[in-house]
Ligand code: SF4
Ligand code: SF4
């Protein structure tokens with residue numbers, strides 16, 4: 001089998017161009033990550049214009065859909081390179097970096113905005129998490145977030161320079177809301193309301209894109225339910 005990879009390459013410091021490489025493979029389960037690794041490990045590859053292919057810069061760590069480092073746009077859709085099978089794309093596919101973040105080089109982007117926002121919003125436990133059957137389910141679901149940024153790529157409301165933090169922060173926020181101490185719950189909810197819930201248009205464009213398969217609808221519903229419950233408690 002063979003596929004033409006159209007790879008958007010960006011030089012460090014600027015300047016982009018599309019480089020096409022024909023990649024041959026025999027295992028139908030070969031992934032984009034495996035193709036990039038093989039191309040980088042050989043000096044033999046030439047592009048479709050006969051030029052040599054400099055090492056393609058991309059990030060990976062686990063190669064098992066666990067770390068989120070290899071998130072990129074493949075065939076127009078944000079996904080993980082280690083979870084994207086070449087044979088699903090036919091004879092040609094375009095590979096680009098995530099577009100919502102500053103590009104560092106080739107397929108590597110600066111996703112520090114994701115982590116900065118978690119820090120700014122103080123999305124961490126300062127005391128023992130409260131556990132019951134419902135909150136444990138929510139916590140488990142939220143803990144599967146890879147912080148890959150795929151959900152931000154498709155979110156019409158997310159921009160790296162603006163206040164709305166997107167689903168990559170809403171997911172861990174939902175865990176804290178479900179499991180936090182009641183005394184701190186209202187304060188947390190008010191903090192998250194401005195940057196998470198009020199900015200989300202509930203379009204659910206992010207719902208089916210999450211490579212971890214997180215139940216985003218369920219987490220939004222559980223966060224809303226927790227907020228309503230807290231308002232009722234306040235009135236009562
Ligand atoms: S919610 Fe899903 S798509 Fe968004 S950052 Fe977490 S794992 Fe990635
Ligand atoms: S539901 Fe829509 S607006 Fe809200 S985070 Fe997902 S994509 Fe963005």
Ligand code: FES
Pocket residue numbers: 059060061062063064065066067068069070071080081082083
């Ligand atoms: S390398 Fe870890 S998710 Fe792909």
